[in-house]
Amino acid sequence: MDLAALQALLSTLPGRRVACIGDVMVDRFVYGSVSRISAEAPIPVLARDHETTMLGAAGNVARNIAALGGSVALVGVIGGDAEGHETLRLVGAEEPAIEGYLVVDPDRPTTLKTRFVSGGQQLLRVDLEAARPVAGDIEERLIRTLRDAGRGAGVILVSDYGKGVVTEAVMAAVREAALETGAKVVVDSKARSFARYGAVDIIKPNAAELAYATELPAETDAQMEAAIARAFELCAAGGIVVTRASKGVSLGLRGQPVRHFRTSPREVFDASGAGDTTLAALGLALAADASVEDAIAFAQAASGVAVGKAGTATVSPTELTHAALSAHTAHAEGKVATPEHMAEIAAGWRAQGLKVGFTNGCFDILHKGHVAYLAEARAWCDRLIVAVNTDASVRALKGEGRPVNDLESRALVLAGLSSVDLVTAFAAPTPVDLIAAARPDVLIKGADYAEHEVVGHELVKSWGGEVKLARIVDGYSTTAAIARMTEGPRA
Numbered sequence: 001m002d003l004a005a006l007q008a009l010l011s012t013l014p015g016r017r018v019a020c021i022g023d024v025m026v027d028r029f030v031y032g033s034v035s036r037i038s039a040e041a042p043i044p045v046l047a048r049d050h051e052t053t054m055l056g057a058a059g060n061v062a063r064n065i066a067a068l069g070g071s072v073a074l075v076g077v078i079g080g081d082a083e084g085h086e087t088l089r090l091v092g093a094e095e096p097a098i099e100g101y102l103v104v105d106p107d108r109p110t111t112l113k114t115r116f117v118s119g120g121q122q123l124l125r126v127d128l129e130a131a132r133p134v135a136g137d138i139e140e141r142l143i144r145t146l147r148d149a150g151r152g153a154g155v156i157l158v159s160d161y162g163k164g165v166v167t168e169a170v171m172a173a174v175r176e177a178a179l180e181t182g183a184k185v186v187v188d189s190k191a192r193s194f195a196r197y198g199a200v201d202i203i204k205p206n207a208a209e210l211a212y213a214t215e216l217p218a219e220t221d222a223q224m225e226a227a228i229a230r231a232f233e234l235c236a237a238g239g240i241v242v243t244r245a246s247k248g249v250s251l252g253l254r255g256q257p258v259r260h261f262r263t264s265p266r267e268v269f270d271a272s273g274a275g276d277t278t279l280a281a282l283g284l285a286l287a288a289d290a291s292v293e294d295a296i297a298f299a300q301a302a303s304g305v306a307v308g309k310a311g312t313a314t315v316s317p318t319e320l321t322h323a324a325l326s327a328h329t330a331h332a333e334g335k336v337a338t339p340e341h342m343a344e345i346a347a348g349w350r351a352q353g354l355k356v357g358f359t360n361g362c363f364d365i366l367h368k369g370h371v372a373y374l375a376e377a378r379a380w381c382d383r384l385i386v387a388v389n390t391d392a393s394v395r396a397l398k399g400e401g402r403p404v405n406d407l408e409s410r411a412l413v414l415a416g417l418s419s420v421d422l423v424t425a426f427a428a429p430t431p432v433d434l435i436a437a438a439r440p441d442v443l444i445k446g447a448d449y450a451e452h453e454v455v456g457h458e459l460v461k462s463w464g465g466e467v468k469l470a471r472i473v474d475g476y477s478t479t480a481a482i483a484r485m486t487e488g489p490r491a
Helices: 003-010 058-067 082-094 136-149 168-181 207-214 221-234 274-287 292-306 317-327 331-335 339-351 368-379 391-398 407-415 432-438 457-462 478-487
Strands: 017-022 024-037 044-057 071-079 098-105 111-118 121-128 155-160 184-189 239-243 249-253 259-261 356-361 383-389 422-426 442-446 466-470
Touching: 003 292, 003 317, 003 391, 003 407, 017 058, 017 136, 017 168, 017 274, 024 058, 024 071, 024 082, 044 058, 044 082, 044 111, 058 071, 058 082, 058 098, 058 155, 058 274, 071 082, 071 136, 082 098, 098 136, 136 168, 155 168, 155 274, 168 184, 184 274, 207 221, 207 239, 221 239, 221 249, 239 274, 239 292, 249 292, 259 292, 274 292, 292 317, 317 339, 317 422, 339 356, 339 383, 339 422, 339 432, 356 368, 356 432, 368 383, 368 466, 383 391, 383 407, 407 422, 422 432, 432 457, 442 457, 457 466
Parallel strands: 017 071, 017 155, 024 111, 071 098, 155 184, 356 383, 356 442, 383 422, 442 466
Antiparallel strands: 024 044, 111 121, 239 249, 249 259
16 A cells, blocks of 8 residues: 555544454563573573563454544453453553443453563463353343444454354344444454354455365465355355465455455564454454455555564554555665654664754755755754654645645655655644654754744753754745746746
């Protein structure tokens, strides 16, 4: 998905409602270092450093929807144990954008996955769970809760990890709720039988899960096509989307040829929860009325970011924008960064004793005035960060028809200048949050501003920085350049 299409889709996501039902888990990561082998057995000894806890499985799907700007209702079952209380805390305090519709079953434990990690590698995973179907009053409460949570949802996502929440009665309630609201139903399945889901819109297994359900190999494209055809014989789903790791995604729509969507090679740091990210992005895009092809491209972009992060990760719109920019850059790639990465790089520069400068603008049509301005700004610091308004932000400032050049073009041209060391983007009305994150030593703006008018001047001065006003080259501006282009040829 190119940057323009990505930004267009991202702009439609805020407020789109998705209901997510399934197996809610707690993911715990225990980090430490290994420097010796136990004297008691040939096993490594982990010197614990710290641990993190987050929502997993259906909970991680909900986290990703919220991180991408969607509105999400999470439906599931937890126990009355400490992990259940932890889940409620995570939903209420850590993830306020998630509406929790959680049913407490005092007779079953909350599913807990504990991973022990050293040097970026998982050493061991310990699971605590009771994989039995919900029944009786718990199942009835779950169905009633689902009806409430599904109101207003454009898509209902079913995250079936096989721990017992997704029963036949629950699936029947999902389909009924979808019929009432017009929502699409997408199922992420680890089950042996796809038939149990009924006439849903999409089932999303990975290649191994498809092979397991159809008893057919699913490695090559030809094998994948045969396995998808067999899956359609075994179930009533309208579509099957198969994630294939480095081989991309295969899409089967009933009655149509299978299509394959390749993906760029990625460095995989941690694949934990990547399938949850894929489901969340796919479902949220469909809730925003994207085509299934665009939804797949969006899901591929999101999962590509997720596998490069540690733990059960979420993906933000800013990270997706940065990834799209980086995918089309070569020399300039290392000079385009997310705000989070920018803050890390700026901190590293300061630790080396380098003076960090910061400036911002639309930089729509780069001209002689911009080049002179940036050269002067760079002369006042050792490293210069340039923050660029996103396309929507430029439009809000300058009106329809602007920007002339999209964010990708503007960022790459800026990154190609020797005076610019780092480029990042911002969608907010002002870059004050970026300034706070970068903590520059020098804040630079054009001399058409007074110092007290420069956004962030008080912040920068509060930590001992200074504000500099760069000269403006007369006769050069983007507005003037556009005017000349629209005047037409002179007589």
